[in-house]
Amino acid sequence: MIRLMLVDDHAVVRAGYRRLLDAESWCRVVAEAADGDEAYARLLDGGIDVAIVDLSLRGGSGLDAIRRMLAREPALRVLVLSMHDGASHATQALRAGALGYMTKRSEPEAIFDAIRGVALGRRMLAAEIAQTLARAAIDGDDLASRLTLREFEVLRLLAAGEPSARVADLLHLSPKTVLNHLSAIRQKLGAQSDLHLFRIAASHGLVEPVAGG
Numbered sequence: 001m002i003r004l005m006l007v008d009d010h011a012v013v014r015a016g017y018r019r020l021l022d023a024e025s026w027c028r029v030v031a032e033a034a035d036g037d038e039a040y041a042r043l044l045d046g047g048i049d050v051a052i053v054d055l056s057l058r059g060g061s062g063l064d065a066i067r068r069m070l071a072r073e074p075a076l077r078v079l080v081l082s083m084h085d086g087a088s089h090a091t092q093a094l095r096a097g098a099l100g101y102m103t104k105r106s107e108p109e110a111i112f113d114a115i116r117g118v119a120l121g122r123r124m125l126a127a128e129i130a131q132t133l134a135r136a137a138i139d140g141d142d143l144a145s146r147l148t149l150r151e152f153e154v155l156r157l158l159a160a161g162e163p164s165a166r167v168a169d170l171l172h173l174s175p176k177t178v179l180n181h182l183s184a185i186r187q188k189l190g191a192q193s194d195l196h197l198f199r200i201a202a203s204h205g206l207v208e209p210v211a212g213g
Contacts, residue, residue: 001026001027001028002026002027002028002049002050002115002116002119003027003028003030003047003048003049003050004021004027004028004029004030004031004048004049004050004051004052004115005029005030005031005032005033005039005042005043005048005050005051005052006018006029006031006032006033006052007032007033007034007035007036007039007051007052007053007054007057007062007065008034008052008053008054008057008081009034009035009054009056009057009058011034013054014032014034017029017052017081018032020108024112026116027115030047030048031045031047031048034057034058035057035058035065036057036061036062036064036065036068039051039053039065039069040065040068040069040072043069043072043073043076044072048076049076049077049119050076050077050078050079050115050118050119051066051069051076051077051078051079052079052080052081052115053065053066053078053079053080053081053098054080054081054082055080055082055084055089055093056082056083056084056160061153061156061157061170061171062080062082062093063092063093063096063149063152063153063156064153064170064171064172066078066080066093066096066097066098067096067097067149070096070097077099077118077119077121078097078098078099078100078118079098079099079100079101079102079114079115079118079124080093080098080100080101080102081102081103081104081106081111082101082102082103082104083103083104084103084205085103085105085126085128085129085132085205086132086204086205086206087132087133087135088152088204088205088206089205089206090125090129090132090133091133091145092149092152092153094123095149096149099118099121099122099123099124100114100115100117100118100123100124100125101124101125101126101129102114102124102125102126102129103126103128103129106126110126114126146188146189147185147188147189150171150173150181151181151184151185151188153171154167154171154178154181154182154185155182155185155197155201155206156201156206157170157171158182158197158201159198159201159202159206160206164178164179164182185197
């Protein structure tokens with residue numbers, strides 16, 4: 001029996017996945033969380049084998065949640081289930097420690113296979129994600145390869161419209177550190193203005209989808 005935690009800021013989405021997963025005999029949803037802090041608290045209760053994590057959490061970052069949970073419980077397996085299908089998001093999720101990355105367009109059977117594979121310690125990627133990562137590697141157009149995990153998180157949250165002070169709070173950083181990261185991001189990406197930086201972020205899929213991610 002694989003014990004699961006669902007981490008998604010949409011209650012309706014969690015309810016849908018719970019119904020889908022509870023119908024299976026080989027797994028059981030034992031915890032739910034709407035944000036990174038709640039996920040961390042649920043993790044401390046124990047009894048979780050696999051965390052299924054959305055990257056776009058209200059009031060925080062799924063990447064930061066993954067990093068924090070794995071720092072506390074290295075044996076935890078993490079499967080990302082996101083609207084984002086770009087190479088940058090997938091690369092940074094894997095860097096943060098996720099073993100698998102599926103999209104919310106994936107078929108249920110593919111998600112089931114990914115959960116079982118991740119529980120066994122295997123790398124599991126949606127077919128479209130694997131292809132996107134391969135293309136980015138060949139073309140050298142992966143934004144994530146130019147930014148650290150922290151820089152990527154800062155850029156993603158700023159692109160989503162969060163002010164720098166709020167980004168600092170969400171990522172447990174000082175405002176000065178966020179500004180230092182922003183300066184490094186601009187230099188690495190050759191951004192000549194905030195608008196130019198936003199356009200770069202948008203071109204790599206960092207601007208949040210309307211329906212959430």
